Every structure is written in C-alpha cells, then in structure tokens.
Amino acid sequence: MSLYIASLNSGSNGNCYYVGNQHEAVLIDAGLSCRETETRILRSGLSMNKIKAIFISHEHFDHTRGVPVISRKYRIPVYFSPATHQNSRLHMDQSLVRHFTSNVPVVIGGLSLIAFPKLHDASEPHSFTVTGNGITIGILTDIGSVCENVSSNFNQCHAAFLEANYDDEMLEKGKYPVLLKNRIRSNHGHLSNLQSLELFTKYKSAFMSHLLLSHLSQDNNTPGLVLDLFSKHAGDTHIAVASRHQESAVYCINGEKAANRVKYSVDPVLKSIQMKLF
Numbered sequence: 001m002s003l004y005i006a007s008l009n010s011g012s013n014g015n016c017y018y019v020g021n022q023h024e025a026v027l028i029d030a031g032l033s034c035r036e037t038e039t040r041i042l043r044s045g046l047s048m049n050k051i052k053a054i055f056i057s058h059e060h061f062d063h064t065r066g067v068p069v070i071s072r073k074y075r076i077p078v079y080f081s082p083a084t085h086q087n088s089r090l091h092m093d094q095s096l097v098r099h100f101t102s103n104v105p106v107v108i109g110g111l112s113l114i115a116f117p118k119l120h121d122a123s124e125p126h127s128f129t130v131t132g133n134g135i136t137i138g139i140l141t142d143i144g145s146v147c148e149n150v151s152s153n154f155n156q157c158h159a160a161f162l163e164a165n166y167d168d169e170m171l172e173k174g175k176y177p178v179l180l181k182n183r184i185r186s187n188h189g190h191l192s193n194l195q196s197l198e199l200f201t202k203y204k205s206a207f208m209s210h211l212l213l214s215h216l217s218q219d220n221n222t223p224g225l226v227l228d229l230f231s232k233h234a235g236d237t238h239i240a241v242a243s244r245h246q247e248s249a250v251y252c253i254n255g256e257k258a259a260n261r262v263k264y265s266v267d268p269v270l271k272s273i274q275m276k277l278f
Contacts, residue, residue, distance in 0.1 A: 005253060009243070016028075016030055021111065037066050072092075
C-alpha cells in the first residue's frame with residue numbers, strides 16, 4: 001500500500017503540497033491561485049475531486065492565497081488552528097471552516113493528519129504529518145529552529161518535505177538588509193541548509209525513502225548547492241528539490257528501499273501509467 005505525494009509549488013511565491021491515497025487526498029497549504037492549482041494538478045495527472053480537505057500551517061499569504069476560491073468552488077473544508085484562522089483574515093464560507101487541535105489526529109477518509117507546533121514568526125504555526133496505508137509523510141517548512149516536536153515527528157516519516165531555505169554564506173553576503181537577514185536566521189525564521197542537514201542526519205528514520213528539499217530562497221540558495229550538500233549524506237534516501245516555479249513529479253511512497261523506488265509522472269491510479277526507475 002502506498003501514499004502519493006507532490007509539491008505543487010514551494011517557496012516564498014507560494015506553497016502547496018499534495019498527499020493522498022487512491023481514494024482521497026489533502027492539500028497542505030494553498031498558496032497558489034485556484035486557477036494555477038488546478039493547472040498543476042491537471043498536469044500532474046491528479047484530480048481536484050480527490051482533495052477532501054486543506055490544512056493551513058500558518059497565516060502568511062504565500063500559504064493561503066488560493067484558500068477562499070478553492071474551498072468555495074470545490075466545497076472543500078479548510079482546517080486551521082484557531083489563532084491562524086483569526087489572523088488569516090480570509091473571506092471564507094464559514095460552513096467550510098474547521099479548527100484542529102495540536103497533536104490530536106484529524107481523520108480524512110483513509111488519511112490521519114496530526115498538526116504539531118513549531119517555531120516561526122506567525123501567530124500559531126504548525127507542521128504536519130499525514131499517515132495512511134502504514135506510510136507517514138512529513139510536511140516541515142517555515143521553521144526557525146529544530147525543536148523536539150520537529151525532530152520526533154521527522155523521525156517517523158517515510159518521506160518528507162523539509163525546508164532548506166538558505167545558505168549561510170549567501171545570506172550573509174547578499175543584498176538583504178540586516179534586519180531581514182536577522183529575521184530569516186532567527187529562531188523564528190527559516191532553516192538553513194546546514195540546520196536542515198543536521199536534522200536529516202541525526203533523525204532520519206531507517207525507512208525514509210524520499211526527501212524533498214523545500215522552500216528554497218530565490219536569492220540565498222540554489223538547488224545545485226543544496227543537492228550537492230545532501231547527496232553526500234543521503235545513503236539510500238532519494239533527494240529532490242521542490243521547485244518554486246513548477247510542480248514536482250508525483251512520488252509513490254510505499255516503504256520500499258532505494259533499489260525498488262518508482263517515480264510516477266502521472267497519477268498511478270490512472271490507466272495511462274508512466275513509470276521511471278531512479
């Protein structure tokens with residue numbers, strides 16, 4: 001049994017992550033417009049009709065831009081923490097608003113989601129794990145520093161979207177003003193490549209097959225830089241970068257080791273399956 005995951009976009013210009021089984025799916029954040037979300041779902045061979053809930057990590061616009069229209073058009077309930085809901089100031093159909101409680105599972109069909117607190121400069125930020133078919137996926141972005149909540153949940157993951165926002169040297173030498181640099185590298189900002197790598201090397205489970213490095217800075221990081229850094233420590237975990245410009249492949253996460261990993265370029269439930277071994 002498997003779960004299927006994809007990044008629709010990852011970065012300060014919009015964040016949206018898909019996790020699903022054969023029957024239902026959820027979006028973690030919806031930071032793209034409804035039209036762009038639909039376009040990327042279609043290109044991926046996935047279906048908007050499978051999406052049964054949207055979970056919001058925090059109120060920043062790059063995580064909430066598409067929420068009102070997507071929710072209203074497809075009648076999809078949206079789950080917030082109470083403070084995130086209050087501070088998001090979204091014009092929502094209130095009949096579609098739900099609140100979650102930290103560390104209390106929310107069941108969506110065959111999927112179970114747990115929201116856990118993290119450190120970030122928002123009112124009540126959370127990251128998530130999604131479990132189904134014996135597989136656990138982590139969505140861990142917008143994190144200022146690694147706390148016990150983050151490390152313990154990361155350790156349970158068969159695959160994860162993990163923030164690697166900036167390279168320390170690029171940020172230090174870059175064009176950002178000092179106040180912004182300090183915000184980014186503060187305990188309530190974002191994870192650097194080295195902080196992310198430390199989490200990966202210390203807490204990666206023996207069964208983690210895929211890691212998608214996420215929320216890369218456009219100005220203070222490069223995909224090549226972070227891929228080179230992580231590849232030296234990857235072992236049998238496949239490392240990829242979630243782009244800030246386009247959707248990723250759809251990955252089938254089934255608990256198998258590297259030699260048996262399969263990447264799907266379209267929804268594996270459809271008849272027209274295209275498979276490519278790594």
